[in-house]
Amino acid sequence: MIVNKKQGKQSNIRAKSQEKILDAAQQEFILQSYKGATVQSIADRAGLPKANILYYFKNKENIYHAVLEQTLNMWDEGIGDIVIEDGPKVAIEKFIAAKVKMSFTYPSASKMHAIEVIQGAPHLKEFARTYLRQWVRTKAKLFQHWIDNGEMNDVDPVSLIILIFSSTQHYADFETQILTILNRAEYEPEDIEHVTKFLTDIILRGCGLKK
Amino acid sequence: MIVNKKQGKQSNIRAKSQEKILDAAQQEFILQSYKGATVQSIADRAGLPKANILYYFKNKENIYHAVLEQTLNMWDEGIGDIVIEDGPKVAIEKFIAAKVKMSFTYPSASKMHAIEVIQGAPHLKEFARTYLRQWVRTKAKLFQHWIDNGEMNDVDPVSLIILIFSSTQHYADFETQILTILNRAEYEPEDIEHVTKFLTDIILRGCGLKK
DNA sequence: TAGAAACTTGACCAGCAGGTCAAGAAAGTG
DNA sequence: CACTTTCTTGACCTGCTGGTCAAGTTTCTA
Known part of the structure; x- marks a missing residue:
């Protein structure tokens, strides 16, 4: 420590x-x-x-x-948790909300992590191989369970998790570019809400969880 | 040049x-x-x-x-183009397919770009402010037209474009991490197809373009 | 084929970065 | 209030880095 x-x-x-x-x-x-x-x-x-x-x-x-290490601890704390009782809809909502909030609140943590991974993750290989891989597999099993149960569309759970990772982190890592495109100086609190709502809407509907 | x-x-x-x-x-x-x-x-x-x-x-x-410069030229050539005649479904399909293909084929180009942007884009500010911003606005207008025409759901077009950017680029930038999670040594040609299909499916349905 | 232009490369240099050190100042403690 | 531990810091050293140079070799061209 x-x-x-x-x-x-x-x-x-x-x-x-x-x-x-x-x-x-x-x-x-x-x-x-x-x-x-x-x-x-x-x-x-x-x-x-x-x-x-x-x-x-x-x-x-x-x-x-x-x-x-500080960065990974933050990631770990901020990711929240989803459990089988949530059901797919709540799980996706919780997951997206947690990751969006983290991206807007601590963009630096996400950026550190991103740079490391892009450069081949020399210091993170072990973390990914053990902790992260396990995390993804565990959550993927949850989604697979809901799929088998007919509670959501048959989509590849791992790809779904990756989609949520990528689309949410992007707002932290590519902050500069997004702000430039939007012609804005910095993010505002409402953006968190707007992005969360947008992504939740698209992805829930994409999974057949919204009429 | x-x-x-x-x-x-x-x-x-x-x-x-x-x-x-x-x-x-x-x-x-x-x-x-x-x-x-x-x-x-x-x-x-x-x-x-x-x-x-x-x-x-x-x-x-x-x-x-x-x-x-080489990287940006590659981006420019690989992004493809979408036109009003395509309609929203074909446009999204073309857009996703082009970006996924580029991410898997030239991951280095995407990584260079990503590192630049994360570090504050000192050399890319001008590119983003002029070229990229314009590109996004033009394409956003197309989507808005289709929305106004009732051809797709009313989603924020700019957020949609950002979603497609982020979810596709992620496979290039975070290559190392994704391979580690999947416990694979490298991508295979089928992955391009699989990812394209997955993202197209989710996003089309998310936009109300698939029953 | 001769002279010009383009290319190749080892040797060199000045500046800066990581890291050490030792001498002293502050803070803790019994 | 002694004396120990922790903290502070300027000075210093060594190795590496970007960049230059000039002497030579190869390629081009008329």
């Missing part, structure tokens, strides 16, 4: 500094990528001297790992 | 070398990002000495621009 276990309640100096560093590092890693983000640039953004950064994290690689 | 206009039919040495360099550079820029891709690594991948790379392209920035 990131937080030093040796700390009790005392000395939040460490925690405070680490948080500042990780926030700054995340931005730099997104904007400049791993090699382009220098320890100095992270230091400048965090408002600390370079040597101080290296005091808290032995080296740049460690900073990167910490940022990535 | 990339190709030196001064060349007639003679001397394809230049063309051959430039192509090798651009291919190598594209891979390096994807795998290592701009700063991480060194002229030496591009040279090694291209099988040429470093000084030779700098002979054909004055500096690293120029290589990057050339790769990006």
Whole structure:
């Protein structure tokens, strides 16, 4: 874990500094990528001297790992959960709503993840191979169950999950491009609602869950 | 343009070398990002000495621009075109098919573009502001026309276009992750068909274009 | 076939990035 | 209030990177 276990309640100096560093590092890693983000640039953004950064994290690689871990935890917490009792309609609604909300609320987490994956996921292979693959399979089985039960159209469950991933994350990862196309400066709260409604509508109907 | 206009039919040495360099550079820029891709690594991948790379392209920035331009041209050629005579059903089918095919055939082009956009699109702002925005608006108007004509459901045309972009590109950009989830080594030709069919089915039905 | 143009390449250089270090300042503790 | 631990930081070092150069080789062309 990131937080030093040796700390009790005392000395939040460490925690405070680490948080500042990780926030700054995340931005730099997104904007400049791993090699382009220098320890100095992270230091400048965090408002600390370079040597101080290296005091808290032995080296740049460690900073990167910490940022990535933080990102994955956020993904894990934000994804929500769907259970068999939900039924396909509620499950899809919950799933889309959770992912859209996360994309608009923490776009940086999604961007970090995206850059990693596009570049071949050198640090995420293990996460994908174990955790994510299992997650997708478990949820796919749920959908398959509902399909077998005649509760929704016979669509490929894995493709459906991928569709929900892609269409929701896109608003985080491609934020810049979408805003440019729309000729807007930044997202507004209503956008979350609008996108959620649009995607839910299309996908539910696409699955035969809406007349 | 990339190709030196001064060349007639003679001397394809230049063309051959430039192509090798651009291919190598594209891979390096994807795998290592701009700063991480060194002229030496591009040279090694291209099988040429470093000084030779700098002979054909004055500096690293120029290589990057050339790769990006090539990428955008590919996007432009591969996107296909839809016209009012198509009607909504054929238009969506053509659009999805073209983008899926491109994603599976030239994933590198999509990845280059994605990295650029995620990092704030420093080199693509102009392209998006003029060309892409116009493209989306023109196509959105087509869909709006069909909606007003009662030929399809009343969905937001811009969101629809974004949905098609995101769900198709995802197979190129997140190739690594999808293959890992599926526990496969690489895509196979049938995948193009399968994904095209799946997305077309869901989205057509989502738009009320399929019983 | 001779001279010009295009190409090739090893050697070199200046600047910057990651990382170390040691000396000192602050904070915690008994 | 001693003294230990944690924190802070400027100075420094080494290796690598983008880019230059000039001497040579190959290809083109008249």
